[in-house]
Amino acid sequence: MDEEIQIDNSNYEEYEKFGEVLANSLKSAEYDGIIKRYCESNTNPVFEDVLEVLTDNKDNNTVYLKSSEKFNDRYELVYDIGDNQQLVITPSSIIVDTLTVSDDGLSRATTKSKTGTSSKTYYSVIGNKIFSLTVECKFYYNGSKAWYKSGFDYYYTKGAITLWQVSNWKGWKEKSGTSYKAYCSGNFHWGVEYDGNGLVIQDIYCKNTVTCSKSGTITKSATYK
Known part of the structure; x- marks a missing residue:
């Protein structure tokens, strides 16, 4: 897909504006409804180009959306929408990325404890x-x-979609130098109805990581490709 779509400067400016306005809309409200309504009533030329390419490649009323990690990274937009919370826009998805940290206090002597939760x-x-x-x-x-x-x-939760499959779902934790990390990952495959007459099929590998440093700094990272 990334070799077929050319994003010109004017479309990229509209793409950025789409993200900026959506990010501002999410700073004080419930996300699911806002994102759905915003996408229904606002034009994103990059999303339209993606869907146009897919429509041209329909197979039995089904279109397949698969973009490379390199392509998504090149056009990824990130906006802060709250404490430790970000909106991420790529040419093929919208992501709300949240890190929650709680200080559990002093456990014993000089040892302290914190809880970190990374959700996307x-x-x-x-x-x-x-x-x-x-x-x-x-x-x-x-x-x-x-x-x-x-x-x-x-854990993962499903949205309201037509088709669903998850494979290779797993979680693990490990020492990493003087830090400690916890992970979850899986391959997510789904289909959503588009224009009332077909399915858009996507398949993406996702990995969430939450890390605690030796000084108690909690950070998050993600892979999606």
């Missing part, structure tokens, strides 16, 4: 909520290293 919710280019995935973990840290305390959990 994915929406299609037509505004449907597709799925969310979350990994959470409680960490110990003491200035020299971080390590596992308890509460490791990982």
